[in-house]
Amino acid sequence: MILTLLGGGGFRVPLVHSALLRDRRPGRVTELRLFDHDAGRLAVVARVLEEQAAGMPDAPRVRRFTELADALPGTDFIFSAIRVGGMAGRAADERIALEHGVIGQETVGAGGISYALRTIPVVAEIARAVRTHAPDAWFINFTNPAGVITEVLNSLLGGRVVGICDSPAGLARRSLAAAGFPDLDVYGAGVGIDYIGLNHLGWLRGLTVDGADVLPELLADAAAVESFEEGRLFGAPWLQALGAVPNEYLHYYYFRRENLLAEQEASLSRGAYLSRQQAAFYAAGAGDQAAGSALQLWEQCRLDREQTYMSDNRDAAGTFERDTADLQGGGYEGVALAIMRALSGADGASAGEGAGETRLILNMPNAGTLPGLDSDAVIEAPCLVGADGIRLLPAEPLPGYAAGLVTTVKAVERATIEAALGGDRNAAYRALAMHPLVDSVRVAHALLDAYTDHFKELAYLR
Known part of the structure; x- marks a missing residue:
């Protein structure tokens, strides 16, 4: 199989490559195409991949492209991991939000809306190229905000699209x-x-082992609840009150004041920290005379990235260190590999599923799964993946504690999409004003002015 990765100069590309190297089964990826507009970043990442593949004579061939039309023809799968505006854009999203007294995280609230407004027009251009040069390829979206971008791509590419995130599997x-x-x-x-x-707004409501739900017993044991990351973030009393375990990103909603204070008191925002770290990595790995091992340098940066992941939230909850198992990073690359193998028919059946089907938690159009959301609304839920495609498994309706928030945030996502595809400033204004983490219409208006003034990519909304 041939895999084309959009955003091929990105920091997390070696995780995808390492998953491909570990896959020794028939039907595996034999060619990895890296597309990125930044040839310098591509070169640094290619150096890391070359070291990863050392001593493996049948490693996938790696090719680099700076023109999308050259990277797409003949590809079987497309991964999208682009970041419009780069890490500096994320830092600006967060800084502007904090300047206006609201949480600045990159995928939720004001920062996520700004990020989506920059990204959707670029994704629309990519979709046009895919229709022309690789109409039969499956498109696997990593690009954040993943639910919004996956919904846009589904509307433009007619269904051969799926979004992935590693948070639900990590939580489980x-x-x-x-x-x-x-x-x-x-x-x-x-x-x-x-x-x-x-995406980034889900709940684990049940967890069965051999048909028995083990979640109620876990939630009844406060010490066991607070032995793992989400339990320490939210606290046993809240998880027991919900009767469920929330996705870690719901911490921004449930502990808004504490998170805002932690972000305001931090010496650097998460985006600014990663922007500085990654700039140093790419600078150190650039040029023909780059000192030392590019792979070792990347591993050091990756470990630091994982150790500091959601550090502001942990500060808001009462500082704790991440477990060693959670520092291995990645997870989404394994999900992507499983999707490719199942869609291509390369794998056999999972237990209890039909022939060649694999069970995964993915971002897909609702298609009647959840009442209250229309069929095209992308949700994150368990799916079966096989050579015939992807289908959502039946699910119980959303509980009361979740239904209102999901409906509201989906309305925000829809207004964001309307703004980006139609160039509608009023829709962008509505999106910001409706979001639960933006608590004032006046603040929403000021945020829109600030984001459109700062980002050249948002000139279409001025």
Whole structure:
């Protein structure tokens, strides 16, 4: 198979490559195409991949492209991991939000809306290129905000699109371990995950092992709840009150004041920190005389990135260190590999599923799964993936604690899409004003002015 990765100069590309190297089965990827407008970043990442593949004579061939039309023809799968505006754009999203007294995280609230407004027009151009040069390819979206971008791509590419995120599987893995099953694969035989919501806005409502739901017993044990990351973030009393385990990003909604204070008191925002770190990595790895091992340098930066992940939230909750198992990073690359193998028919059946089908938590159009959302609304939920495509598994309706928030945030996403595809400033204004993390219409107006003044990519909204 041929895989084309958009954003091929990105920092997380070696994670995808490492997953491809570990896959020794028939039907694996034999050619990896990296597309990026920045040839310098591509060269640094290619150096890391070359070191990763050292000593493996049958490693996938790696090719570099700076023109999308050259990278697409003949490809079987397309991964999108682009960041419009770069890490500096993320830092600006966060800074502007904080200057206006609201949370600045890159995928939720004002920062996520600004990020989407910059990204959707670029994604629309990419979709046009895909229709021309690779109409039969499957498009796997990593690009954030993942739910919004996946919904746009589905509307433009007619269905051969799926969005992925590693948060739900990580949440399920940690919950299984806390419940006394550390060695079980979250997608393995006998394990069932009742997870539902939107991207970065979902809840684990049930967790079965051999047909028995182990989540109620876990939630009843406060010490066990607070032995894993989400339990320490939210606290046992709140998880017990919900009867569910929220996705880590819901911490911004449930602990808004604490998170805002932690972000305001931080010496650097997360985006500014990563912007500085990654600039140093690419500078050190550039040029023919780059000192030392590019792979070792990348590993050091990756470990630091994982150790500091959601550090402001941990500060807001009362500082704690991440578990060693959570520092391995990645996860989404394994999901992407599983999707490719299942869609291509390369894998056999998972236990309990039909021939060649794999069970994964993905971002897909609702198609009647959740009442209250239309069929085209992208949700994040368990799916079956096979050679015939992807289908959502049946799910219970959203509980009361979730339904209103999901409906509101989906309305924000829809207004954001309307603004970006139609060049509608009023729709962007509505999106910002409706978001639960933006608590004032006046602030929403000021945020829109500030973002459109700062970003040249948002000139269409001025």
